[in-house]
Amino acid sequence: MTPNSQKIRFFRERIPSFECKPxxxxxxxxxxTSTEExxxxxxxxxxxxxxxxxxxxxxxxxxxxCQVYAERPLICRLFGTTPRLACPHGKRPDAMIDARIExxxxxxxxxxxxxxx
Ligand code: SF4
Ligand code: SF4
Numbered sequence: 001m002t003p004n005s006q007k008i009r010f011f012r013e014r015i016p017s018f019e020c021k022p023x024x025x026x027x028x029x030x031x032x033t034s035t036e037e038x039x040x041x042x043x044x045x046x047x048x049x050x051x052x053x054x055x056x057x058x059x060x061x062x063x064x065x066c067q068v069y070a071e072r073p074l075i076c077r078l079f080g081t082t083p084r085l086a087c088p089h090g091k092r093p094d095a096m097i098d099a100r101i102e103x104x105x106x107x108x109x110x111x112x113x114x115x116x117x
């Protein structure tokens with residue numbers, strides 16, 4: 001396991017989960033992720049990327065929501081767990097993410113190369 005994949009696992013385990021509004025995907029859109037996380041996602045064609053971007057959507061968003069849920073990027077997991085990325089529908093975990101972990105995640109975002117999902 002690479003140091004980055006260890007970090008990703010560490011962060012994933014520490015981002016609190018919560019229940020969303022059923023069927024909602026309002027926070028999905030064009031997101032960026034580390035190349036390591038990107039490598040875990042199915043490859044989409046240039047056309048699929050362009051079509052999603054034209055709608056300010058994500059190429060992995062399907063009729064029934066996120067199609068890569070188990071491997072969705074950290075930024076998708078973070079949404080709703082911090083006041084900085086608050087859910088517009090007021091959904092949230094009982095306890096928001098620990099501020100130190102959030103800082104570490106942002107440091108990681110700044111350190112590693114990111115690409116558009
Ligand atoms: S976090 Fe909020 S906006 Fe995002 S999918 Fe869940 S309910 Fe919808
Ligand atoms: S990867 Fe999944 S959760 Fe993240 S923006 Fe795309 S569809 Fe939404």
